[in-house]
Amino acid sequence: MPRTKRDQSSTGIYHIMARGINRQNIFMEDDDYSRYIDTLREYQNEIAFELYAYCLMGNHLHLLIKEGNEEIGNTMKRIGVSYAYWYNWQYNRSGHLFQGRFKSEPVENDTYFLTVLRYIHQNPIKAGLVSDAENYKWSSYREYIKQNGIVNTDFALQIFSSDKNKALIKFSTFHKEVTDDQCIDIDEGKRTLSDKEVRNLVLEKYNIDLAKLQNMEQVIQDEIIQYLKGEKGVSLRQLSRLTGFTIHRIYKVKV
Incomplete structure (x- = not known):
């Protein structure tokens, strides 16, 4: 059967989710998480996409991304192939690493942009890995409140306030809200923890x-x-x- 065409975003911004084949882990050790972030940085420089949020979990990942000088499908394919090549070499394995093509949903307005932003950063909390998003090492939350990295934090913070200090306070408060936000995610049974x-x-x-x-x-x-x-x-x-x-x-x- 032909693949269903992806919903296109008029803003160019997408919420992306990719997971390991057969629910297997795609990140085992710190070096794996770091490598994927380095791969994002490498292609960010080449393709000029904007990254607003990420969260790397054991067997899946989330990105909030605006496509750059090519279609988002090509960008995700490049990133996935590059990381899978390294991962297979690292663990002496062969074959596919990711389960089929990635999932995506368009992000068309500021309200849903912030919903996805919070949803991504709250993933480790909802999985029971940490009690505070700040304590999870492999998401972009820390880039917003502590350190610069590969994420464009100004775009989201400007939605909260033009004053940086006020924006950070509102950002933190917003992320502490208990929600039942529904965004794309792995929905095929309980995932395996690394x-x-x-x-x-x-x-x-x-x-x-x-x-x-x-x-x-x-x-x-x-x-x-x-x-x-x-x-x-x-x-x-x-x-x-x-x-x-x-x-x-x-x-x-x-x-």
Whole structure:
């Protein structure tokens, strides 16, 4: 069957979502996240697209982007191919990394632009990885409040206020709102967390290094295993690998 034609944006701005094939992780270690950001920077210089927000999760990513001197589909293909080539080399694998073509939706006005901006930055919170967007390392939220990077922060902040300080206050308040915003996302079942994300969940919630869990009291061990296995859906095999406990030991913890 022929592919459905993408909805075109009159502003040239799109919300993009891409995910790993078969829900597999596309980012495993810090070097992977950094490499993808470097790839964005490289093609940003060449194609002159504007990037307003990004969030890199374990097995998918979100971008808020305005196409540059070529159609957005070509840009995303270049970025995806370049990163996949590096990832396959890095992990001695072959074949496709991303699941089909990326998803996209047009962003036609300031109201929806801000909705998508917040939706992207709140992804790690809704996934239970952090309690504050500022604590997630691999999104553009920090670029808005702390440091310059590859994102054009002025465009969004100007929507809040022409005064930079007032804009930042409104930006922060806006992102703390609890919402049920609906934007494109992975919608095919619960995603698999990477090992790093599982470790960060425990560090964020319990301030415990998961690798040292065996040295803790059993009641703490069971509570953390119960949390990861029951609430977060981490597999027995992954928990066994990360904690050093046998699968049988983990299985016995009731959820």
